[in-house]
Amino acid sequence: MAAPVIAAPAPVASGDSPDNGRYRSALTLLASLFFMWGFITVINNTLLPHLRSVFDLSYTQTTLIESVWFIAYFVASIPSAKLIERIGYQRSLVVGLVIMAAGALGMIVAARIPSYGVTLFALFVIASGITLLQVAANPYVAVVGKPETASSRLNLVQAFNSLGATLAPLFGGYLILGRSTSGTAAAGAAALTPAQRLADAQSVQLPYLIVAVVLVVLAVVIARSPLPAMGAATKRNAKAERANHSLWSHRNLIFGIPAIFIYLIAEIGVGNLFINFISQPEIGSTTHEQASHYLFLLWGGMMVGRFVGSYLMQRIPAEHVLAAASIGACVVMLIATFATGHVAMWALISVGLFHSIMFPTIFTLGIRGLGPLTEEGSGLLIMAIAGGALVIVQGKLADMYGLQNSFLLTAACELYVLFYAVWGCRVSAEVAAQEAV
Known part of the structure; x- marks a missing residue:
């Protein structure tokens, strides 16, 4: 993570x-x-x-x-x-x-x-x-x-x-x-x-x-x-200067906080239930020990994805890369939910590649244009990591509707990330106008 x-x-x-x-x-x-x-x-x-x-x-x-x-x-x-x-x-x-x-x-x-x-x-x-x-x-x-x-x-x-x-x-x-x-x-x-x-x-x-x-x-x-x-640490901006700005005027931050929160539900849910999912008879039919080797591939994919994403973002806007990753993540999660056997297993493994760039990219887009409010905005985004605690919701869904069906929650989380990449991360018009001055 x-x-x-x-x-x-x-x-x-x-x-x-x-x-x-x-x-x-x-x-x-x-x-x-x-x-x-x-x-x-x-x-x-x-x-x-x-x-x-x-x-x-x-x-x-x-x-x-x-x-x-x-x-x-x-x-x-x-x-x-x-x-x-x-x-x-x-x-x-x-x-x-x-x-x-x-x-x-x-x-x-x-x-x-x-x-x-x-x-x-x-x-x-x-x-x-x-x-x-x-x-x-x-x-x-x-x-x-x-x-x-x-x-x-x-x-x-x-x-x-x-x-x-x-x-x-x-x-x-x-x-x-x-x-x-x-x-x-x-x-x-x-x-x-x-x-x-x-x-x-x-x-x-x-x-x-x-x-x-x-x-x-x-x-x-x-x-x-x-x-x-x-x-000496960088001194906080003067109170009078910060008073001229409002966090609520930054749409990219307001929608970025729930984006971090919701993304963490998806990432942690996949990691926590991965071994139980892979070891099911209709999926991988493996022991828990054998399934842990595939978990190595999931996290290894996240490591590789970070290097690839860093390269792509030097040439493509970060929000475009984030949108593509969220679409890819949603597609493979739907496959993992409705397919069986090795198709479902490899679909779940591949989500690591798409998840890899999400946290740092959402964070960066969330603080864009905050100026003197960057410190406060960063703190709010960090607190949103607590969203991982709501993985218990997926556990409850797994008990009620089955482990495989519970990954529909993950797919829904990817859709919010897509919304953020397409619209939510845009800097508010008035903020953009102030930056242009």
Whole structure:
């Protein structure tokens, strides 16, 4: 999943900058943070079908797990900003990693009991730590290096986020699904015995112990690293200047906020229910472990799509690329809903290519023309990431009308993105007139 972009402080002046070696060292550490939260977020895609079998959950209860994850983004974002203001960016990075490690250890406790409630709490803690990292790490990327290459650095660390998301299904498939009875059982196999459920629940302990150790080591490394000082942040525009502008006059922002919110429902719904969908007898007839290998292709497609989209947008207006992607996504989701067998399976896999450019493109179009209100508008778009919590709606639809039919919700989400690309993202006439003056 794409990491949100936030308004960054002014880069460190070249005269105060560390040498190129320090830049490269610091950027490597920052890239590792993007990799880790992309990796840990997508582990959920292999964890959810595992927990569904262990706790015998409905689709509603299964998707509630991911809803709790994204509720953390909404709840923890403001406290994270206040913490950064109080203790600084570098210490906040360390605190975020420690919080994530604590949540990973909580997953081990939940597996030993085992407990669905403790699992939800532990995942909420991990997501809260990731939220703090998201808020603290992005500004560092902007200052670690020459100002003229800031955009290049941001794209680089976003690629590492995608790399983590691409590799996570292989890790989860091997260490979680591949070491459990439910993960290696044939589709439609008999229900697990209590002893098998307990053994499956405890298979989560090793992978989360590995994650916790890596996070603690990374926290120690960052705490001891001489990262460049942040320098003075760009001052907010004067209150009197901002008073002459209104967020409500920017149509591209007003429609962009629900576009981010609705898109997240689509992306998270596909990722969370992917393994259950692929493993169905009428679709792929695979085990959960085998289905996780196809999940690797879904997230890999998103990584490839970002590079392709970046190239295309150098020659084609971003809104046109977004419109084409939303049409493609809607078409393949309809195929996934109404087709069967490998046709439906590959249709769902291919949606990653179309989803890849949606978040950053909607975000960029949403803040276009905001001028002195860019900071406020960016904050509202970031808060809209909480839309991922509504994946529980698709879980409820899957319980009521069937898993395959629930993807009609995803297709509907793509239509709103198309609306935004065609009309909603246009800068209001009065704003365009002001810019022309």
